Amino acid sequence: MANTTRTAPARALGSPEAGALVTTRRRRYTLLTRRDKVLLLLMVGIPLALDIVLIWLPTITSVLLSFTNWDGLSDLTSKNFVGLKNYQFMFTGYTLFWPAFSHNVIWLLWLTFIATPLGILFAVLLDREMRGSRIYQSIFFLPVVLALAVVGLIWELQYTPTDGFINNFLGIAHNSHLIDWLGNPRINLYAILVAASWRHIGYVMILYLAGLKSVDPSLKEAARVDGATEVQTFFNVVLPVMAPINVVVVVVTAIESLRAFDIAFIINQGKNGLELLSILITNNSVSEASLVGFGSAIAVVLLVISLVPIVAFLTRVMRTF
Amino acid sequence: MATAAATATVNRRDVQIKRPRVKPARVALHAFLITMVAIWLFPIAWAIFTSLRTFGDTALHGYISWPADGLTLINYQTFVTEAQLPLYYLNTLVVVVPGVIFTLLLASLVAFGCTQFSWKFNLTVLLIFTAGNLLPPQVIIIPLYYAYLHTPIPYFGEIDINAWNFSFAIFSDNTLLYDQYIGIILIHVVFQTGFATFVLSNYMKTITKEITESALVDGANVLRIWWSVILPLCRPALAAMATLLFTFIYNDFFWALVLMKSGAKRPITTALNNLQGEFFTNNNLIAAGALLACIPPILVYILLQKQFVAGLTLGSTKG
Numbered sequence: 001m002a003n004t005t006r007t008a009p010a011r012a013l014g015s016p017e018a019g020a021l022v023t024t025r026r027r028r029y030t031l032l033t034r035r036d037k038v039l040l041l042l043m044v045g046i047p048l049a050l051d052i053v054l055i056w057l058p059t060i061t062s063v064l065l066s067f068t069n070w071d072g073l074s075d076l077t078s079k080n081f082v083g084l085k086n087y088q089f090m091f092t093g094y095t096l097f098w099p100a101f102s103h104n105v106i107w108l109l110w111l112t113f114i115a116t117p118l119g120i121l122f123a124v125l126l127d128r129e130m131r132g133s134r135i136y137q138s139i140f141f142l143p144v145v146l147a148l149a150v151v152g153l154i155w156e157l158q159y160t161p162t163d164g165f166i167n168n169f170l171g172i173a174h175n176s177h178l179i180d181w182l183g184n185p186r187i188n189l190y191a192i193l194v195a196a197s198w199r200h201i202g203y204v205m206i207l208y209l210a211g212l213k214s215v216d217p218s219l220k221e222a223a224r225v226d227g228a229t230e231v232q233t234f235f236n237v238v239l240p241v242m243a244p245i246n247v248v249v250v251v252v253t254a255i256e257s258l259r260a261f262d263i264a265f266i267i268n269q270g271k272n273g274l275e276l277l278s279i280l281i282t283n284n285s286v287s288e289a290s291l292v293g294f295g296s297a298i299a300v301v302l303l304v305i306s307l308v309p310i311v312a313f314l315t316r317v318m319r320t321f
Numbered sequence: 322m323a324t325a326a327a328t329a330t331v332n333r334r335d336v337q338i339k340r341p342r343v344k345p346a347r348v349a350l351h352a353f354l355i356t357m358v359a360i361w362l363f364p365i366a367w368a369i370f371t372s373l374r375t376f377g378d379t380a381l382h383g384y385i386s387w388p389a390d391g392l393t394l395i396n397y398q399t400f401v402t403e404a405q406l407p408l409y410y411l412n413t414l415v416v417v418v419p420g421v422i423f424t425l426l427l428a429s430l431v432a433f434g435c436t437q438f439s440w441k442f443n444l445t446v447l448l449i450f451t452a453g454n455l456l457p458p459q460v461i462i463i464p465l466y467y468a469y470l471h472t473p474i475p476y477f478g479e480i481d482i483n484a485w486n487f488s489f490a491i492f493s494d495n496t497l498l499y500d501q502y503i504g505i506i507l508i509h510v511v512f513q514t515g516f517a518t519f520v521l522s523n524y525m526k527t528i529t530k531e532i533t534e535s536a537l538v539d540g541a542n543v544l545r546i547w548w549s550v551i552l553p554l555c556r557p558a559l560a561a562m563a564t565l566l567f568t569f570i571y572n573d574f575f576w577a578l579v580l581m582k583s584g585a586k587r588p589i590t591t592a593l594n595n596l597q598g599e600f601f602t603n604n605n606l607i608a609a610g611a612l613l614a615c616i617p618p619i620l621v622y623i624l625l626q627k628q629f630v631a632g633l634t635l636g637s638t639k640g
Binding site: 031032033035036039040043044046047048050051052054055056057058059061062065072122125126130131132136138139140141142143145146147148149150153154155156157158160163164165168169173198203206207210251255258259261262265266277278281282285286287292295296299302303306309310313314317318 | 347350351353354357358361362364365367368371379383384385427428430431433434435438444446447448449450451452453455456457458459460461462463464465466467468507508510511512514515518519534537538542543544547568571572573574575578579590591593594597603604607608610611614615618619621622626629630633634
């Protein structure tokens with residue numbers, strides 16, 4: 001049975017009129033036995049089911065829970081439904097929401113307008129025949145392999161008020177001018193953004209370098225012959241042809257900013273100036289309190305913001321696949 | 322032979338004539354890059370320096386001072402003896418190895434199914450995986466946490482590795498998914514499968530479908546084709562992904578922080594958080610702890626730098 005279904009298309013495969021699209025399609029399907037089809041269904045279906053159950057189902061559940069006041073312990077009944085009350089409290093009564101929200105926005109702006117351009121600058125500077133280019137690349141990339149929590153600890157050694165390098169170097173570790181880099185809520189966010197950038201710049205550099213390698217060198221050559229400066233060449237020639245990579249870099253930057261959690265958490269559990277949406281979700285519903293419904297409402301805000309870069313990225317994937 | 326040598330000298334002279342003109346722009350570029358390299362390496366160098374000094378030394382002379390007591394590994398030793406450091410490495414190992422293997426298996430299955438055959442829902446499936454991986458983990462953590470608390474997992478016994486004084490349960494020693502290695506492995510596999518599927522599909526779609534077709538004609542079933550035809554062709558991509566996934570899973574802080582309660586079971590990156598406060602009493606110990614935690618990924622990076630970079634860029638440039 002299996003053999004007969006196979007031999008017929010096998011002959012067709014060798015025939016010269018294998019051009020028409022419809023027959024190609026049909027032939028591919030008939031090549032598969034019933035068993036093959038079941039196998040394929042399982043090969044794709046099992047991972048897909050896992051992804052849906054462990055990622056997408058919780059996403060939807062987060063949205064549903066955000067309309068409840070569930071405490072995580074008692075049974076969840078219709079009495080727990082509170083409508084938009086969580087959202088109302090979050091936007092108007094909860095004092096930590098807007099600070100956390102603005103910290104995420106600052107994080108995004110900082111990475112987008114300071115760290116990412118620096119990473120691109122490094123990539124452009126290193127994308128040339130020059131001595132030591134590879135060594136420079138390896139060193140700038142080194143922090144990318146470190147865990148963000150480790151990055152936080154390594155920078156803590158720079159920032160601690162009396163024992164950290166910076167204050168000792170400035171000679172203010174033991175007098176009244178001491179700067180509490182991580183404890184002062186007006187500056188600690190920027191202090192950890194420096195640490196986050198240390199890692200992010202290398203990441204962007206590597207992504208961009210890979211893109212730059214695929215730029216046709218004759219384009220740059222032509223611009224140079226026409227008398228364009230290096231800066232002009234970059235902005236008018238290279239940047240436009242790098243559009244696909246630019247999307248990736250922007251998406252990566254946005255996602256990293258929304259995911260920001262580890263550095264702030266290892267420094268001080270995300271308090272006192274280091275509040276972030278991701279940390280509020282965790283603290284409210286899982287680690288400190290069990291305001292499941294309320295934490296879910298914050299998660300929904302994070303979800304909605306995340307959909308912007310996600311959709312941007314998926315649109316690009318759809319265009320190229 | 323003689324002419325070849327002659328041209329070689331001529332060429333070298335040519336080069337030498339060109340060489341002396343060092344462009345000032347090049348000098349400025351190197352000066353800038355060397356400054357940046359110094360800034361980049363300084364935090365790590367400072368951590369190493371601090372970790373090699375005794376607390377007494379730094380307390381007496383300050384952190385910026387010549388090490389009067391010399392350099393010592395005492396802080397590292399403290400970790401091994403008092404903080405049970407080997408245990409955390411083993412916890413990581415138990416999660417990372419199955420994590421990487423299962424992620425690559427699942428992702429390559431999906432990528433194979435979606436790139437070698439033309440189904441109606443190919444693109445939809447890939448989009449579901451890719452989008453899932455881009456979500457911030459905190460968006461799903463609340464329902465996931467409660468699901469983990471209520472999912473029963475059987476207990477069949479323990480596997481003891483006496484030589485390492487280490488044991489782990491098959492599959493759950495509290496009959497739940499929560500607070501178990503298997504729970505952490507599971508979420509890593511599912512979350513990373515999204516990323517790995519995306520990258521491997523990009524790679525596999527460059528393999529012509531005719532290879533699969535002719536294998537089908539030869540009578541191989543799809544599982545066989547995946548394993549012995551397509552996977553070998555993807556070896557470079559799989560190596561790159563394995564390197565990258567190792568680092569991703571090793572470096573994870575969040576999943577084990579929330580989904581694992583027992584400090585003694587936590588992988589090393591998350592364990593840093595338990596040490597914060599109770600054990601990290603001075604900067605010298607923090608430095609040693611941070612460095613100990615990042616030795617494996619740095620080793621992997623040094624040994625497999627090409628794979629690492631290839632893994633990151635595969636996803637971005639070919640897409």
